[in-house]
Amino acid sequence: MKKNYKVIIIGAGPAGLAAARALKDAGVQDLLLIERESQAGGVPRHCQHPTFGLLTYFRPMKGNTWIKKILQPVKEIPLRTDTTVISIRPGGFVDISSDNGLETLQAKRVIIATGVRETPRHARLISGLRPQGVLTAGALQQFIYLRKLKPGNRSVIVGSELVSFSALWTLYRAGIKPVALVDEHPRPVAFRLSTLLAHLLRVPVHFNTRVSHICGSERVEGMDITDKHGKTLRLDCDSVIFTGKFVGEYTLILKSHLQHDKKTGRPLFDQHGCCSDRDFYAVGNMTHPADMGDQCYQEGLQVGKAVALALQEEQPTQTDNPVLPIEHQDIIRMSAPAVIRLGGEDKTTTLNIRVSRPVSGEVVVRDGQRELYRRRHRCMPERRILLKNINITHLTSDSTLSISIE
Ligand SMILES: Cc1cc2nc3c(=O)[nH]c(=O)nc-3n(C[C@H](O)[C@H](O)[C@H](O)COP(=O)(O)OP(=O)(O)OC[C@H]3O[C@@H](n4cnc5c(N)ncnc54)[C@H](O)[C@@H]3O)c2cc1C
Structure with missing residues (x-):
């Protein structure tokens, strides 16, 4: 079987498929997708709620329908399924x-493009034994949509991100009673309006509340939740959706030669997705857990184009230029990209940041004392905050690039 390729793409989700499409459109042949x-x-592919497709086809589509559409342009590219990449090594191995x-x-x-x-x-770290009936939203979608199985009859949802409300919709559509939605934050992590769905479905919502215990030994028999005043309430449920x-999905990065954040495992990559070894690129949700499918698709197209360009250039290439790290306050959990590649042709860049707790304020990007960006943002953990049009033309290897919230 063939062993050498121009480009190998690890992960055939939206980001990997988009990168494959951009490479194909740029005339790059000899590609392989591994899934x-x-x-x-x-x-x-596991989702059947219509929240995909707005950026790519300008209309809401179910996840599985959207995937069929975006697979069309890459259907001739070789794909190895049921195949797991277990390590990556210098030299493009x-x-x-x-x-x-x-x-x-x-x-x-x-x-x-290994996702999240x-x-x-x-x-x-929630107390209790290990009864059946505890799963994630991703596993719930697979139970309901791929296997046509119900994981329970009365479920509590933990979290208030967009995916939490899609889990609520999935339960409702499958005829499973959503008992409550519980979240430790004071307000929804997704947009405030998203709680409307819970209200319309008459599902009680508990903010400022954490899960303190899961009851049951064989099967979930209930759940204790505790509010910020220490008051505990027992919910009657047979399943819990975290x-x-x-x-x-950083497992490959953690044991590779690629430079990465020691705490999280996130690779250090530049504004084109290029990692510390120029033969490797990172894209999609693994670079910023987690954005929406269409957004990852758009990024995949950009990174695919960047790779096509890098393949055209002979030595020395732009990817050999030095990079500038981006420093940030502790409250800023991450920035994507994590470094800026200097000396390229781009005049501006966009930074995609996440915070570790809710905060409102002016987000400021500086090169030393010089302000490159200042804008008020209301930041919620897990929500993406885009800092757009940051001028990078004057940056040099002596610059110090930092992000703060004031
Ligand atoms: C439960 C859930 C619900 C969501 N709902 C919505 C929604 O309603 N609307 C929306 O826009 N977005 C939603 N999202 C987000 C959306 O799914 C992502 O934005 C999108 O899938 C990211 O694309 P990706 O290609 O980066 O990653 P993924 O879609 O995760 O694809 C990564 C692929 O890489 C493969 N892979 C990983 N590791 C390896 C390896 N070592 N070897 C080979 N293959 C590997 C995986 O199997 C996977 O197929 C949801 C996400 C989740 C988890």
Whole structure:
């Protein structure tokens, strides 16, 4: 079987598929998509709520319908499904595991588009045994839409991100009673209006409230929730859906040679998605857990174009230029990109940031004392905040680029 490619794309979700499309449109041949699931499509393939497609086709579409559309332009690109990339190595080497056993492939460029995971129950340190009926929103979608199974009859949703409300809709459509929606934050992490759905479906919403205990040994028998005054309430439920609190799928990065944030595992990548080894790029939700499907698709197109350009350039290429790290206050959890590549042709860039707790204020980007951006933002954890049109033309390797909220 063939071992060498121009570009290997790891992950056939929206970001990987878009990168493949952009490469194909730019005339790059000899591509390979690798996907660990049995079909391409990533998370939207498991979703049947109509919140996809607005940026790509200007109309709301169900996740699975949208995926069928975006698969069309890349259907001729070789795709290896049921194949997991288990490591990446310098020189564009990609080690894979499939029914054929272990193999090593190599490419001139590798694009990593491995997406995100939700934080499961064990990582949230919630007391109780390990009864059946505790799952994430992603697992709920797979139960209902792919396997046509109901994971319970009375479910509590934990979280108030957009994905929490899509879980609410999924429960309702499947005939499962949503018992309550519980979140530790004082207000919804998604837009305030999103709670309207809960009110319309007559689902009680508890903010400023945390899950203190899950009852039951074989099967969930209830759940204790505790509000900020310490008052505890027992909810009668047989299943719990933990939603959101996304973490990038960084397993490959953590054990690779690529420079990454030691705390989180996020790779250091520039405004074109290029990592510390110029043969590797990162794109999609793994670079900023987690944005919407269409947004990741648009980014995939950009990164695909950047890779096509890098392949055209002979040495020395722009990806050999030095990078400038972006520093930020502790309340800013991350910035995508994590570094700025100097000396390119782009005049401006956009930074996509996340905060660790709710905060309103002016977000300021500075190069030393000089302000490059200042704008008021109301920042909620898990919500993307875009700092647009930041002028990067004057940056040099002596610059100090920082983001703060004042
Ligand atoms: C439960 C849930 C509900 C969501 N609902 C919405 C919504 O309603 N609307 C919306 O716009 N967005 C929604 N999103 C977000 C949307 O799904 C993402 O924005 C989008 O899927 C990100 O695309 P991606 O390509 O970066 O990642 P993914 O879609 O996660 O694709 C990554 C792919 O990489 C594969 N992969 C990972 N590791 C490996 C490996 N080592 N080897 C091989 N393959 C690998 C995975 O199997 C997966 O197919 C939701 C997300 C979740 C989790």
